[in-house]
Amino acid sequence: MSRAFLKNESADDPVVIPARAPLPPGATNYVTPRGLALLRTELAGLEAERTHVQAESDEAERSRQLALINGRIANLNQRIGSAKVIDAHDQPHDEIRFGATVSLHSQTGRATIxxxxxxIVGVDEADATHGRIAFTAPVARAMLGKRVGETVSFPAMQGVSIMEITEISYDE
Structure with a gap:
């Protein structure tokens, strides 16, 4: 049986550090204050995990886990170090910018939409299931600069969905 189907990893296997959400080349790493707090909380959790792993007895497994944790910490520190915090209260409240919460109403009349x-949040804070979209997402880029009453087109399963901007707020 191929090793790909086994969960057995040996100490000689290379450590693969999971990548963070990508930023386009040359893009500034904008974050909300909440997003920066989440990154710092994640870092504290990884540092606590590293302390716990350092106490383990199996040297080979400890070495692998520490390499993985240290790599994740390095990636996270790089992301935190490049973060540019945008205070939503400093944004123009009549226009969609980073940090805006936008209410949209369907203009197509289809009940499915x-x-x-x-x-609109930073790439590390994005979570579509909770309505948080990265500023790099096509949907966010289509909304940036728009105002209440304007429309935005979104690709949908049944073609294009046209939605009207009904409210812009900066509650963060």
Missing amino acids: ADKKLT
């Missing part, structure tokens, strides 16, 4: 509420 519900009204949406989306918040």
Whole structure:
């Protein structure tokens, strides 16, 4: 049986450090204050995990786990170090910018498309299931600079969905 189907990893196997959400080349790493707090909380958790792993007895497994944790910490420190915090209260409240929560109403009249509420956040904070979209996402880029009453087109399963911007807020 191929080793690909086994969960057995040996100490000689290379350590693969999971990549963070990508930023486009040359893009500034914008974050909300909440996003920066989440990154710092993640870092504290990894540092606590590293301390716990250092106490383990199996040298080979400890070495692998520490390499993985240290790599993740290095990636996280790099992301935190490059973060540029944007305070939503400093944004123009009549225009969609980074940190805005946008309420959208369907203009197509199809019952399958519900009204949406989306918040534009940093790449590490993005979570589509909670309506948080990265500023690098095509949907976010299409909304940037728009105002209440304007429309935005979104690709949908049944073609293009046209949504009207009904509210812009900066609650963060």
